[in-house]
Amino acid sequence: MPQKPSIPKGTRDFSPTEVAKRNYIIQTIKKHFEVYGFQPIETPSFENSDTLLGKYGEEGDRLIFKILNSGDFISKVDDVTYSSKRSSSLTPKISEKALRYDLTVPFARYVVMHQNEIDFPFKRYQIQPVWRADRPQKGRFREFYQCDADVVGANALLQEVEFVQLYDAVFTDLGLKGTTIKLNNRKVLSGIAEVIGAKHLLVDFTVALDKLDKIGAEKVKEEMMAKGISEQAVKKAEPLFSMSGSAADQLEQLKSLLSQSEIGIQGITELQEIVETVGAMGLKSASLQLDVTLARGLNYYTGAIYEVSAPEGVSMGSIGGGGRYDDLTGIFGLPNVSGVGISFGLDRIYLVLEELGLFPETLDKSIDVLCINFGKEESLASLRLVGNLRENGIKAEVYPSASKMQKQMKYANNRQVPYVVMIGDQELSKGEFVVKNMASGTQQTYLLDKPEEFVSSL
Numbered sequence: 001m002p003q004k005p006s007i008p009k010g011t012r013d014f015s016p017t018e019v020a021k022r023n024y025i026i027q028t029i030k031k032h033f034e035v036y037g038f039q040p041i042e043t044p045s046f047e048n049s050d051t052l053l054g055k056y057g058e059e060g061d062r063l064i065f066k067i068l069n070s071g072d073f074i075s076k077v078d079d080v081t082y083s084s085k086r087s088s089s090l091t092p093k094i095s096e097k098a099l100r101y102d103l104t105v106p107f108a109r110y111v112v113m114h115q116n117e118i119d120f121p122f123k124r125y126q127i128q129p130v131w132r133a134d135r136p137q138k139g140r141f142r143e144f145y146q147c148d149a150d151v152v153g154a155n156a157l158l159q160e161v162e163f164v165q166l167y168d169a170v171f172t173d174l175g176l177k178g179t180t181i182k183l184n185n186r187k188v189l190s191g192i193a194e195v196i197g198a199k200h201l202l203v204d205f206t207v208a209l210d211k212l213d214k215i216g217a218e219k220v221k222e223e224m225m226a227k228g229i230s231e232q233a234v235k236k237a238e239p240l241f242s243m244s245g246s247a248a249d250q251l252e253q254l255k256s257l258l259s260q261s262e263i264g265i266q267g268i269t270e271l272q273e274i275v276e277t278v279g280a281m282g283l284k285s286a287s288l289q290l291d292v293t294l295a296r297g298l299n300y301y302t303g304a305i306y307e308v309s310a311p312e313g314v315s316m317g318s319i320g321g322g323g324r325y326d327d328l329t330g331i332f333g334l335p336n337v338s339g340v341g342i343s344f345g346l347d348r349i350y351l352v353l354e355e356l357g358l359f360p361e362t363l364d365k366s367i368d369v370l371c372i373n374f375g376k377e378e379s380l381a382s383l384r385l386v387g388n389l390r391e392n393g394i395k396a397e398v399y400p401s402a403s404k405m406q407k408q409m410k411y412a413n414n415r416q417v418p419y420v421v422m423i424g425d426q427e428l429s430k431g432e433f434v435v436k437n438m439a440s441g442t443q444q445t446y447l448l449d450k451p452e453e454f455v456s457s458l
Helices: 016-035 057-062 079-084 085-092 104-113 156-171 185-194 199-209 217-226 231-242 247-257 264-283 346-356 376-391 405-414 426-429 450-456
Strands: 045-049 097-099 121-132 142-152 181-184 289-292 304-309 320-324 339-345 369-371 397-399 419-422 434-437 443-447
Touching: 016 121, 016 156, 045 104, 045 397, 085 199, 097 346, 104 121, 104 142, 104 339, 121 320, 142 156, 142 346, 156 181, 156 231, 156 304, 156 339, 181 185, 181 264, 185 199, 185 231, 185 247, 185 264, 199 217, 199 320, 199 443, 247 289, 264 289, 264 304, 339 346, 339 443, 369 376, 369 405, 376 397, 376 434, 405 419, 426 434, 443 450
Parallel strands: 181 289, 369 397, 369 419
Antiparallel strands: 045 097, 121 142, 142 339, 181 304, 304 320, 320 339, 419 434, 434 443
């Protein structure tokens, strides 16, 4: 007996209805990307390993899917490396490529390779799948789409403000009210690490701090100390764990805490400008909230960082995030090119819209008109009618075989077709077609040589 097929954990098949809903989100995001002046690009699904490795921190590197070299790759490994059984030594010998982990690093590589063709500042958007060897759970998959917008070659904080507005515009259009755009700055985090005496352990400090809302303050303290951050330093950082109040209040508290840190004060100044400008412009449905514990574990962020949470009451992780990464292109040989970008989490946004019932009902409608098949001559007339309807932008089809009427009507119901057309031998002899409104049950007769009357009624 054949083995029942399956798909890898963390991946999914999508039904026509699910694809329609995903396309609705993508088209909404794409529309606003283009309104804001972003241009589309695409990059390969896999990159050279050295392009990706070392850009996401130790934890990120572990989640990168490696691709085995083609051919008899094992024979090319020397005996010493092979017998060591150490993946860190063996992997570079048998794998030179990897599936992309995100769209930001490939974009930085793209900018460096195409720098002579690009007009700076360059605003690009990219909507493509990425892969991470993560543990699958609700809202977390191994294969998923990212919808990114980035600007490179612009230092002004106006870009940070514009991205807050872009988030607000997309979520307003999707009817997703009550989202919270959390904002912080990596310079503030660097300043904190400096004043508590853990400057040399900045990465470990931020990776642990970023888990505060997931594992709680005590576990974060334990992880920090396990990474070599002293108990005294952790105590100095404790005010961060419970900092509250308005953005202005928190900024004042940070000024006091970071008064001796030049980079920390610089981060506070940048946060203050973003918060004040957004406040002056206003938001439609989202809110901007300062979160001094927001770290985003990726190493390439250097300035403002964002994370978007779903409306209160929806159990879901972040549905968007991003930040400024001034040093990323320098890794690939193009220094002094500032960048900032954000990403929309398509799959999580889908789950949130589904939970809140925010998808338009019309998305389930795959076709507008189905012509019942009564036989050869009748189906030819139906095909001519369908051709005319399609030329007018109406989604229409003829049932492929002259099956029983009950079966064809059941098919129409299952596909939620709003109009069913019937051309039997009697209608054919009169040069007519009958249209049944499936919602009301009413029927209307039209002339086959004047289908525009039906088209105008839709």
